[in-house]
Amino acid sequence: MEVIEIxxxxxxxxxxLVLGLIGGGGSILTVPILVYALSLNPVIATAYSLFVVGTTSLVGAVKNxxxxxxxxxxxxxxAIPAFVAVYLTRAYLIPAIPEELFVINGFIVTKxxxxxxxxxxxxxxxSVSMIRNKREESTVDTVIDYNYPLIIVEGLVVGTIxxxxxxxxxxxxxPALVLLAKLPMKKAVATSLFIIAIKSLIGFLGDVQNLEIDWIFLLSFTAISVVGIFIGIWLNNFIDGKKLKKGFGWFVLLMGVYIIYKEITKQ
Known part of the structure; x- marks a missing residue:
């Protein structure tokens, strides 16, 4: 096994570890790790990411x-509109995108x-959301007021993304659960993890019918990630995850810039 694979x-x-420490954010690293460290095709990487994210989030959701x-x-x-959107995106939209989208002055924009x-x-x-992190923790249960049209639209958008x-x-x-459903922050985080778990796994089902899955690799990678969650939860007893969140946000920002640079310069 090469060093980059390790x-x-x-x-x-x-x-x-990140998911366990700060309750989110770790999944944003899954695709870059699969693409750049393990040399997977981006379409395969996004599919595997859905399974990893769904399974690891499910562990946290059960606890909540x-x-x-x-x-x-x-x-x-x-979740219902999000479930529909993510499944249709993986099953039909991604396979329908052509391998070469368009050419600009000899620069080929591929799928x-x-x-x-x-x-x-x-x-x-x-990263901006994590760096700013101005939302206050609410410990008081409020009356939940459902803005159905906006929640449904948000679900469709998030599912597609x-x-x-x-x-x-x-x-x-x-933010959607806090602003549109008026959930207290702690309940919003817990409910979000539940939605992410089910939505991601349903999205992965859309890939099973189109892609050949390397189950041994995928289950091994996911198992390691789940171990990381338990370590992160344990470290929460000694480390304040809120203080780490802003620093991790800057790391994600640098990673995003790096991906843009690497993808454009390799063409």
Missing amino acids: LGYIGALFIG ISKGMVDFKTAIIF NLAIMLFFAMIMLLA TGIVGAGGGFLII
Whole structure:
């Protein structure tokens, strides 16, 4: 096994570690690790990312359910359009995109390039969300007021983005649950993890019918990530995850810029 591959598996542990420490963000690293460290095709990488993200998030979601932190009504209202969007995106939209999209002055914009550049833009948005991090933790249960049209639209948008880039989209889901459903922050984070878990795994089902899955590799990579979550949860007893979140946001920002640079310069 080459050093870069070993770093890829260490990256899997890091993905879970970040999720366990700060409750999100780790999944945004899955695709870059799979593409650059383990040399997977971006379409395959986004598919595998959905499984890794879905499984690792499910571990956290089960823990939150046992604590009564998941608001199932809100999850269902938000998740149904997201489920539909992510499945249709993976099953039909991604396979329908041509391998070469267009040419600008001899510069060929391929399907893989477009996916990675779009993913980089999502990373930049996620990094800004983590760096700013101005939302206050609410400990008071408020009356939940459902803005159905906006929640449904948000669900469709997040589902489509998740289907394209293979990331959970927690940085989009949590603000939606806080602002549109008026959920307290802690319940929004817990409910988001539940939505991400189910949505990602349903999206992965759209890939099973189109791609040949290397189950031994995928399950091994995912298992390492799950171990990372438990380590991260344990480290939470000694480290304040909130303080790490801003620093991780800057790291994600640099990664997003690096992906844009690498993808454009290799053409």
